[in-house]
Amino acid sequence: MYSQAKRLSQLALSPVLLALTLFSSGAWASNGQRWETNMTTSVTEVGQKIYDLHMLVFWICVIVGVVVFGFLFYSVFAFRKSQGAKASNFHENTTLEVAWTIVPFLILVVMAWPATTTLIEIYDTDDADIDILVTGYQWKWKYEYIIPEGDNISFFSNLLTDKSEIYNTAEKGSNYLLEVDEPMVIPVDKKIRFLITANDVLHAWWVPALAVKKDAIPGFINESWTRAEETGVYRGQCAELCGRDHGYMPIVVNVVEQAEYDQWLAGKQAEAAEIKQLMAQTFSMDELMQRGKAVYTRSCVACHGANGEGGVGKPIAGSPIATGGVSEHIGLMINGVPGSAMQAFGGQLNDVELAAVVTYSRNAFGNNMGDKVQPIDIYNFKKGQ
Template sequence: MYQQAKRLSKLALCPVLMLLSLLSTGAWATEGAPQRWQLNMTPGVTEVGAKIYDLHMFVFWVCVVVGILVFGVMFYSVFAYRKERHQEPATFHENTRVEIAWTIVPFLLLLVMAVPATKTLIEIYDTDDADLDVLVTGYQWKWKYEYINPNGDNVSFFSNLLTDKAEIANSEAKGSNYLIEVDEPLVLPVDKKVRFLVTANDVLHAWWVPALAVKRDAVPGFINEAWTKATETGVYRGQCAELCGRDHGFMPIVVNVVEEAEYQEWMAGKQAEAAELKALMSKEFTMDELVARGKTVYNRSCAACHGPAGEGGVGPAIAGSAIATGPTKGHLDVVVNGVPGSAMQAFGGQLNEVDLAAVVTYQRNGFGNNMGDMLQPIDIYKFKKGQ
């Protein structure tokens, strides 16, 4: 009896501690965005998120009641049968009624919790009848979003950390959205069911936006499904929830939920950008145009590893490197295909042909390299086709 009571007391201790934490921190707040002091989860801005929150609180309070009852019996027994009162403790063992009671009661409690939990789980994994499909691909350390349209007119772009390097290096004051701001947020229409197809290009990642009640592992070679249906417009932030490398903390997620009309306007703008990029494929750029565009691409995609001035860092220096001053084909091979077994990623699928031509031209003519040669988008296209 003593050992069984001791075991029950340990099980009951956790919900009591949780309750004390809840009351002491004010973690019952229901704002859409979590606060620094907050321990509890939030309902978010989706119906399924609210159901998850309600289920969580229901199970929590069941545990609290169980904890109070178990500790109540324990404290009463300690007080009523203490040694000073000369009470004789019971000496029975393996009481059949007690055994039946503490078998049936937990079983019934589990049923009470299992039924709503099962209903909620079924709804969480029901990705049918989506109004919009978005393919989410994790890269070190950025996200790629591709809107899959039935007419085949897909729109895709990368979302990169926007926080200034000076803030990260503590040479400037940190902004209010430090490490949680991006250059291209994901835009979704309100009150529409959106299905996410989540995968990864290199290592394990996890796409997590608490307010949208979505958290799915991004696994190379696999596609995991999730969905959301935001009921309120706004900006909702998340992060990669898998330790994916040294810059794991530098790949935030920002989702803008907007009205349908604003979403259609944004989508039309993205489709126009894609059409403009397609037209640029046939354009002959000047050296100045390529260098100017290449500098922007370099600062966004290369400077973190190779240094703002090409001096090197995590990766080798670009200034005076054998790659940037060597044969053009070898330089292209490194940029397009990456270097296996190193931190150098393959940018052939991350940058379009125009940006690849521009950044390679910039690397070959900047940082004192002054090779004098340049590449056009058609050269990148031919290189990829000829591999």
Template sequence: MRLNLQEPITELGHKVYDLHLLMTIVCGVIFVAVFGVMFWSVFVHRKSAGHKAATFHESTTVEILWTIVPVFILLGMAWPATKTILAMRDTSNPDITIKATGYQWKWGYDYLKGAGEGISFTSNLSTPQPQIRNEAAKGTDYLLEVDNELVVPVGKKVRILTTANDVIHAWWVPALAVKQDAIPGFIRDTWFRAEKTGTFRGQCAELCGKDHGYMPIVVKVVTEEEYAAWTEKKKAEQAAAADDPNKMYTVEELAPRGEKIFAANCAACHQANGQGLPPAFPALDGSKVVLGPQDGQIDVLLHGRQGTAMASFKHMSDTDIAAVITYTRNSWSNKTGEVVQPSDIKMARE
């Protein structure tokens, strides 16, 4: 077992690694020196060896020394620490800028600058539920695998803007020496420049609710050629998947899409059978909200409910929200036959 930090793959990561090692050595030397002198004094001057307690007053020289020496030690430690912290805060002149938004409980990514500008997607935990419920053997990357990885090119400075949609999260990838809080209503930033290709994993590092342990971060570093191919493919997929905002859907068109969205975002709390886990997570099967006026359910999806675990899902597209509401109103014992259209969601937003 290797008891240390993860092997860094960025220049900044190496600085953090070396700084950690330096501070550990300094603290270790101080520990050995202080406790060595203390235990030596106790042993040599013990009563059983014939020593008697001495009576003496303060020594100005000693007090000056034990004030000045620690000051110089702290200054010596502060100099490299300050240089590293300043380097961590220098997010100027990035090649790529990506916004990472924390949601309960997943990450959303928006490429704002660089070759991938315009690409947006969410990244969800992809570990199968049977593994989580101990019904199947754990995979190699248990709870550290996602359906959509954050892809960046090697050797490029990547600026990460962090924010959150609901509560405080934290974007943390140890190998990149990156850890930045994501706070609702604020934009924080950090950066990294990967020196080699590979897949690097992290997690949300802020206790953010029930599924805090289920929102991993996976960064895939690729060559520039692979990145160019990925961005082209991703943009083509987004264009193909773009919804017609004026299309009128049927239940048969929206419900299957809503079922997939429900499984990825809602089933953990409300359960696949719609029975929920009362009282914290109410049942949707037979729910007064689901069977009531559409406006009420749309409002819950868009704004969440304060004081409960129900978060806002306004980051989803109008069609996705319409699909999941249509699914819940026509599943289990809920057989309303009603269809919520994307235009209804758009109107509610406005």
């Protein structure tokens, strides 16, 4: 933040420095770098219009600045006192008054027309081919594809960057803190409408290459849209300070051909159908422990430690919750603890995952309670709330 503020203050103090910076080859690169000062180009038509509008206004400002400062410097140099210049005494020059009123007005009209048409297009979310509900959680994203004729599919997208990179015990990868386990997938050349909200605190869903940046506010649904014209992997981040792990909730969007998207969607629908079948099954202790360990590693280890020793959160090993009543443990997992870092996982994990992680927590880390929680137990608990 300090380095960015320093750069901005330098640019504000020197229009010449700003022009020289933007003339540099790096500032015009097609792929944005973190140190660049200019906007990056987009893979969407409306994004390119935003970029072109930005550059139009910028060059108008440059021309106005050159003219104004040019007259200023010329006047200071040519009519300086050391050359015997004397100030003219006049006022109410009608021609000058009309000129400096009409010229700025015309300049504003030139800027207002493309700005207005671009804004209208930005906010036109009608006639979308696909609707996706985007929900921000601390600190992950949930994507729910709204299927008009069939069941919706939903999944969470979590940070994939290894902890060893974060704690500097391993070399950082090229996409450090910009990798996820489940990217969003959308087809190329289709209008995608995003319905953006949040579950807990303020977030913001921001993918520069797709020209989307919209606040995610609990209790409200904001709309935005994109139509990617090129396939590829496009990355973004939460753009709202949402808590201590704000930098750990990246966004990855894979833009693919329609056939590949259809295949991916069919796979996700098959996974959802399989999970429904699993919820009606009874699992052995080994199966629950295996699934529970995977869920714990993905969703719990950051706060409670790899060995249940605690850290940001309380220890699991020997805790009153993990060694107390099963119902209280299930309730804590489903509802969380308001006002604390313990999130409500009832909407983040399915019944199979909840049953598995509760079973794992009660039997791992030396707890050895012998309890075996089945998906039907989770279902009945939710139903009874």
